[in-house]
Amino acid sequence: MRIKAVFFDFDGLIVDTETHEYQAWSRIFKGHGAELPLEDWSICIGTMDHNFDPVGFLSNVTQQELDRIALIQEHREEYHRGAFTAPLMEGISERLEEAEELGLKKAVVSSSTYDWVGRHLAIRQLQERFDLIQTSEEVTRTKPDPQLYLLALEKLNLAPDEAIVFEDSAHGIDAAKAAGLYAVAVPNSVTSHLPFSNADRVLGSLSEISLREFL
Structure with missing residues (x-):
């Protein structure tokens, strides 16, 4: 195997936005005396093609009529406050530098929108370091679909x-494998419980691998 490019997921892989999103909900x-099981939340991770409704779920659990707009706004503010100040995940900087040294193309491939991914990359001065930022606007189905x-x-x-x-979620790994790609799972704190049997390798962080292995 001699690679010419490296594809990175964004949420949970470059920046751990996923943990902040889950923690905010x-x-x-908890403010309503309830728990959001990670197992139930997992359906959302790595995809936009899901039907999980956290406000509806909370309403069913508490048997209360809730102010949907207010809760979504509360979540958005807390989630964004944490996500936009979160550091890069361990090993990301090293792998980007290594890819550049080796002359490999680099792409972000994300189920999120370009606005979301682009804003995060821009504030971290990473946007210009990628040859391609592929986001959800140009496809009809997101991960686990391979589009x-x-x-x-x-x-x-x-x-x-x-x-x-490199992917952090099972949905992402499944999408990569369906496209015929070699897929390495790098779970984070909200995806480490997921099954990664479809992955070619599973790492604790991106610091555990060298791209030179694939040349």
């Missing part, structure tokens, strides 16, 4: 065996 639930990865391969004129993928 968890605090709202995002297939489109990224097409745009960079690559065959599946010419790139590797």
Whole structure:
């Protein structure tokens, strides 16, 4: 295997926005005397194609009629406050530098919107370091569907065996494998309980791997 490119998921892989999103909802639930089980929240991780409604879930658990707009706004403010100040995940800077030293193309492939991903990359001065930022606006289905990865391969004129993928979620790994890519799972605190049997490798962090292994 001799790669020409590295594909990175964004949420939970470059920046751990996912933990902040879950924690913000968890605090709202606790404020209403309830718990948000991580197992129930997991359906949301790594995809936009889900039907989990945290406000509806909380309303059912508490048997209370809730102010949906107010709760969503409360969550948004707390979530964004944590996510936009979160540090890069361990090993990201090193792998980006290594990819640049080796002349590899670098892409972000995310189920999120370009506005969300682009804003995060811009404030961390990372946007210009990627050859491609592939987000959800150009596909009809997000991960675990392979559309995002297939489109990224097409745009960079690559065959599946010419790139590797780093993902933190099972949905992301499944999408990468469905596109024929070599997929490495790097779980975070809210995805470590997920099954990663479909991954080619599972790491504790991106500091545990060298891209030179794939040249």
